[in-house]
Amino acid sequence: MGGEARQQRCDEDLAEVVAELFVHDERVRGLDVTAQVDGGVVHLRGRVDRPDQLDTVRRLVGRLAGVHAVWDRVRVGGRDPVVLDLGCGDQRQYPTNIGVDRRRTPSVAAVADVGRPLPFRDGAVDRIFAVHVLEHLIDFLPLVAECHRVLRPGGVLHVLSPWWKHVNAVADPTHVRLLDTQTIKGICWGPERPAWHPLHVGRDESTVFADLTPAAPGDEPDPRHLARFFD
Structure with missing residues (x-):
């Protein structure tokens, strides 16, 4: 398997793991946040009410194996x-x-x-x-x-x-x-x-x-x- 194909498989697997995190971890369950993964970079989208909620998402996602960085376009308290x-x-x-x-x-x-x-x-x-x-x-x-x-x-x-x-x-x-x-x-x-x-x-x-x-x-x-x- 070539490097690009392997990275794509890893990204797909990591995206599933992040999605499961939002379903099963009570600290982030129910938050209006989604994630896409590209080259090991997790891109967060959505909205939260408070900065600490986004901080928690970033911290939990950043602990996952294979994550190189966590980037976001998340609205906090109604502000982009x-x-x-x-x-x-x-x-x-x-x-x-x-x-x-x-x-x-x-x-x-x-x-x-x-x-x-x-x-x-x-x-x-x-x-x-x-x-x-x-x-x-x-x-x-x-x-x-x-x-x-x-x-x-x-x-x-x-x-x-x-x-x-x-x-x-x-x-x-x-x-x-x-x-x-x-x-x-x-x-x-x-x-x-x-x-x-x-x-x-x-x-x-x-x-x-x-x-x-x-x-x-x-x-x-x-x-x-x-x-x-x-x-």
Whole structure:
């Protein structure tokens, strides 16, 4: 069985497992949330009344074997999430995302250089996608700090980048950084920069995935939680 066919089978099986979770787990049973799976990424749709309900869904789904990341377009308390798609180029991850790029395309709503401060207020957005972006920046920590600034408490930064051992990481001459899951660990904590809690971190044979939420000052991560993701 080829790699793509195997991944499709895995996605189909994982979608069934997630659907069963919504039926049988009393913590999420009855919620108006559905899931699709593509390449190990679980895409949540629907609506919930409270943020903690979505947090519970994300936490339970993220524990399932084979899940690389959990992305969502879930309405919370009647409000659609505000989502930035950094460096989106010609294609946003979701059609309703706010595209941000230094080059004007039909997908771009805000023309801005992601290597400079983002043109958004503090705590203005719920989700940020940085898909195939960090590997193009010599120093991506200022952008990560900007994402921390503009995310609301409980918001999520979604990172997707080539894994350093795969040919895709070095085949593109515009890639100037190599990433691993341990790189995400370094992003989460460091002197004189904002901290992050990893909701989910993983990789497949070609890609590093991370879902990160801003940590409040003084927050201490759970060592058992970190052991799932990092050496």
